[in-house]
Amino acid sequence: MSKRVELNQPAPDFTLADFKGSEVSLSNFRGKKNILLVFNRGFF
Amino acid sequence: MAQLRRDYDKFFAQDTEVIVVGPEGADAFADYWQKNDLPFVGLPDPSHRVLKLYGQEVSLFKLGRQPAQVSIDKQGMVRFVHYGHDPSDIPANEEILDLLQKMNETPVTVQAATSDWARNNASTRQIWKNEP
Numbered sequence: 030m031s032k033r034v035e036l037n038q039p040a041p042d043f044t045l046a047d048f049k050g051s052e053v054s055l056s057n058f059r060g061k062k063n064i065l066l067v068f069n070r071g072f073f
Numbered sequence: 074m075a076q077l078r079r080d081y082d083k084f085f086a087q088d089t090e091v092i093v094v095g096p097e098g099a100d101a102f103a104d105y106w107q108k109n110d111l112p113f114v115g116l117p118d119p120s121h122r123v124l125k126l127y128g129q130e131v132s133l134f135k136l137g138r139q140p141a142q143v144s145i146d147k148q149g150m151v152r153f154v155h156y157g158h159d160p161s162d163i164p165a166n167e168e169i170l171d172l173l174q175k176m177n178e179t180p181v182t183v184q185a186a187t188s189d190w191a192r193n194n195a196s197t198r199q200i201w202k203n204e205p
Contacts, residue, residue, distance in 0.1 A: 033127075033128035033154070033156065034127055034128060034143055034151050034154055035151065035154075036151055036152070036153075036154055036199040036200075037150060037151065037152070038150065038151055039149050039150060039151070040143065040145040040149055040150065040151045041126050041127065042149075043122070043123045043126060045094070045116040045117070045118055045122070045123060046099075046116075046117075047102075047114055047115055047116055047117075048099040048100075048102035048103045048106065048115045048116075048117055049099075049103070050099075053092070053114055053116060055092075055145070055149070056149065058090060058145075058147075059147065059148070059149045060147055060148075061147065062088055062089060062090045062147065063087065063088055063089040063090070063144065063145065063146055063147055063173055063176060063177070064089065064090055064091075064092055064143075064144065064145040065077075065084060065089055065090070065091045065092070065142065065143075065144055065169060065173075066092050066094065066127070066142065066143040066144070066145060067074075067077065067091060067092065067093045067094070067113075067140075067141075067142055068093075068094055068095070068124060068127065068129045068138070068140060068141040068142070068143075069074065069093060069095050069138075069140055
């Protein structure tokens with residue numbers, strides 16, 4: 030089983046390029062927005 | 074994804090950004106976003122870096138990845154975690170919106186709780202709970 034995130038712990042930060050090529054980091058939203066992070070099984 | 078799209082305004086009203094991470098490439102994301110007019114942040118993760126970081130389950134017996142949702146507050150703390158046990162196992166928007174509202178009202182870390190829902194299902198869910 031892969032590692033899972035834990036409640037009431039800092040969310041692991043990451044940076045990925047969005048599909049338009051702009052870099053998005055989770056930490057960019059700190060102090061500004063809540064985040065709902067959605068992992069889907071795939072679109073198709 | 075359609076249910077999230079429907080309630081996007083409500084998430085926005087709760088100061089919440091919806092970020093979708095998936096194993097597809099940028100072209101597939103762009104295509105899907107355009108077809109469905111999605112306002113979310115879409116992050117292709119073909120190398121599975123973030124998918125692994127957040128422990129999204131891959132089940133060989135259930136045809137691929139299982140859905141997962143994580144809510145993170147403005148302090149960067151994890152406040153809700155749901156790892157689904159099959160592709161249709163995703164929490165209702167109402168439940169998440171209710172939680173987001175409480176997160177906004179109570180921006181401190183309090184006791185974790187495992188919900189009755191999670192106890193009665195094979196999936197894993199943890200919800201931050203504001204104990205009186």
